[in-house]
Amino acid sequence: MSATGYRSIAYFLPVALHARLKAAWWSTRDEPEGAPSLAGLVEVAIGREADRLEQLYNSGDPFPPAPAKARGISRTAAQRQGEWLRGEWERRRQAQTPPADADD
Template sequence: MTDRDALHVDDQAVSGPAARTTATGYRSVSYYLPAALHARLKAAWWATRDCADGAPTLSALVEGIFLEYVTRTELEHNGGQPFPPAPRGAQGPRGIASEGHRLVAYYLPADLHARLKATWWALRDARTPALSSVVEALFVDAAATLEQRHNNGTPFPAAPDSARGVSRAAAVRQGEWMRREWEHRRGESSAQG
């Protein structure tokens, strides 16, 4: 694989602009994945969201999967330190357009996506030529683990199309940011008055 191949696809959909990171450090990140795998992971999340080890949203589940992976991999291969950043736009080659694959977006911490990308870049090989190939393998393992733990190894029924979940942590994060922002704005206006 050449560096030119590795720079083939940017962080977002090819036709769209780069996503903005919110004030809380999150952004929408897209990965080119089998649609059936996304549906399988979403079904596993939906069925287990109220369990003790469940995640309040699908993105929260994905965040946990990525955090566990990068932390473990950094420990095993880089002395517990994050890998150097991957080149901007590095995603690896996207295979031939497939009817079964699509871009799927998750709302994630921008720094976690950067760590995932750096980990893939540092360790990429023939089995993981693209960042999405790492994501795909992680999602297969996560879905199988949830199915084994909570459904005797059987895939869960499909989640409703409208299934989104509610993240209390995200609401708290946003509320804290808004409180700080308004305090800052009030401080500026009283200093000017």
């Protein structure tokens, strides 16, 4: 963390979502409530979402800190990924298996 309290953090986002956010920022950066930088817009958006979740699920209070190694994926997403991987491996196995000779 820097002396200003900021640090660089990377997140994976869908390309289309990032493109929408960047376009929205670029188009509104000079508006009274616009953000001077894309990072500034992300900071505001994440702050608003944290506030919303705290209001909705924690009586408006901040949540306790997450564990240092907190990571996660929803069970639904994990199941979807597992199903996709199983299907992908089956397709690959079939692609490697030579077709049965039709003349037999």
